[in-house]
Amino acid sequence: MSSANWSGDGVVRNCDAGLIVHDKEIAGYYQRVFLDDWNYHAKATIEDDVAARIASDDEPVPAGMVRMSWRDYFG
Numbered sequence: 001m002s003s004a005n006w007s008g009d010g011v012v013r014n015c016d017a018g019l020i021v022h023d024k025e026i027a028g029y030y031q032r033v034f035l036d037d038w039n040y041h042a043k044a045t046i047e048d049d050v051a052a053r054i055a056s057d058d059e060p061v062p063a064g065m066v067r068m069s070w071r072d073y074f075g
Helices: 008-013 024-040 070-074
Strands: none
């Protein structure tokens, strides 16, 4: 079991880890949970997810967005 995100947060700020499960009963449990999520709860797209973008200082802030410094956004 593992997760890794190829993003600034995923490779710089977070500590991703993986786990190999040899026990068939335990592995089967996690497989059922994963397949339930995948088949019934996962969505192909997130329609309301707006990516951050770099704006010039004199540009107005678009509706629904906030202006923040690079340091505040990336920590």
